[in-house]
Amino acid sequence: MSKANLFYAQSGGVTAVINASACGVIETARRHNDQIGTVYAGLNGIIGALREELIDTGKESAATIAALRHTPSGAFGSCRYKLKSLEDNRAEYQRLMDVFRAHNIRYFLYNGGGDSQDTANKVSMLSLKEGFPITCIGIPKTVDNDLPVTDNCPGFGSVAKYVAVSIREAGLDVASMCESSTKVFVMEVMGRHAGWIAGAAGLAAEQEGDAPHIILFPEIAFDKPAFLRRVRDCVNRYGFCAIVVSEGAHYANGQFLADAGGKDAFGHTQLGGVAPFLANMIKQELGYKYHWAVADYLQRAARHIASATDVEQAYAVGKAAVEFALAGKNAVMPTIVRKPGDRYEWEIGEVALADVANVEKPMPREFITEDGFNITEQARQYFTPLIAGEDYPPYKNGLPQYARLKGELADKKLPAWDQS
Incomplete structure (x- = not known):
């Protein structure tokens, strides 16, 4: 009987280190080639399986596989495609089963956030009912750091490092020009319902007057009068005001400051533009000259400044996923467990996919100062080790060198996917 094959896919927004997880999966599977046959990767995530x-x-x-460890974004292609429920569209799941059967795929490793863990969990349950058991292991990934149970999510440490460095450098720029020019700088970062990224930017402030002076979190309802008072006070005290705002900042009634009026493929409200929104508010109300920036894809693709801790953890969860599968574990996800003690140490744990699927973890209130505009010392102790260390990619002619895959597809064995 031929050896069982493995299918790996990347899902959702990519990160600076998701390919390090892919590297961990593939290198570990190759070391166990007596048990695992071919390792397939979905072209553009789960869509690759359906097609x-x-x-x-x-x-x-x-x-080339080793080079994935220092290559950002999704080397195999990712997607924002949420499978419907089994009740609403069993055909999609049936198509997955048909493809897995045709290619003797018995291991399914899905690298993504809460929606992805939900998909892997459903495939695991359906495969048992279909009489073709598939071992499904989730691999944690999200820059938002909002997966529950795991101490942190691979991808977060690097984006946290990027935004902390960026607001520190931008703060120095504004400070040098504020006497006769710009007095307010607003930087928008990712984070729909959880302010982990915005909070990490607070690491840049080490002493009185350092940027950022104000952080706006999704966990704290936006209070316009209090915000404007704080901006005015910062300009009066320091000559300028540097602000970090999460894209998910909202009013007390739940309305996003930057509601773009549309929905994405997962049904989430499309956000964008909170930085210029706030900058214009400050101009109209206080008259200060401003600049703003949206970190956008730059924050999650910045492999050149990745956290060494993040890279190591991303590889480790990919490696652990294969080891879990071979150990007979199913419908689980490797987690990062922070060990107690003053020195930062971590190990791999596990959690059932059912306990992380579609669950978001916000920042704890105790990580945010009482006034709602900054981070506490407890938050600093949590964030600091996650951005520690540098893991630079190799450079050539002044530019980083990243993996380039052949991307050869396996021969198809089934009729084309009917999406109707």
Whole structure:
């Protein structure tokens, strides 16, 4: 009987280190080639499985796979595609089962956030009913750091490092020009319902007057009068005011400051533009000259300044996912467990997919100062080790060098996917 094959897919917004998890998966699977046959990767995530577009990673050299560890974004292509419920559209799940059967795929490793863990959990349950058991392991990934149970999520440490560095450098710029020019700088960062990224930017402030002076979190309802008073006070005291705002900042009634009026593929409100919104508010109400920036994709693709801790953890959860599968574990996700003590140490744990699927973890209130505009010492102790260390990619001619895959697809064995 032929060896069982493995299917790996990347899902949702990518990160600076998701490919390090892919590297951990593929290198570990290759070390267990007595138990695992071909490692396939979905071209553009789960869509690749539905379309039977399976990248044969066995065609890639060991050097190329190793280079994934220092390559940002989704090397195999990711997607924002949420499978419907089994009740609403069983056909999608049936198609997955058909593809997995056709290619003797018995291991399914899904690298993503809460929605992805939900998908992996459902595939696991359906496969048992179908009589073709598939071992499903989730691999945590999200820059938002909002998956429950795990201490932190791979992808977060690097984006946290990027935004802290960026607001520190931008703060120095504004400070040098504020006497005769710009007095307010607003930087918008990701974070729909959880302010972890915005909070991490607070690490940049080490002493009185350092940027950022104000942080706006989704966990704290926006209070316009209090916000404007704080801006005015900062300009009066320091000559300028540097602000970090999460894209999910909202009013007390739940309305986002930057509601773009649309929905994404997962049904989430499309956000964007909270930085210029706040900058214009400050101009109209206080008259200060301003600049604003939206970190957007730059924050999650910045592999050149990735956290060494984040890279190591991303690789470790990919490696652990394969080891879990071979150990007979199913419908679980490896987690990062912070060990107690003053020195930062961590280990791999596990959680059932059912306990993390579609669950968001906000920042604890005790991580946010009483006035709602900054982070506490407790938050600093949590964030600091996650951005520690540098893990630079190799450079050539002044630019980082990243993996380039052949991306050869396996031969199709089934009719084309009918999406109707």
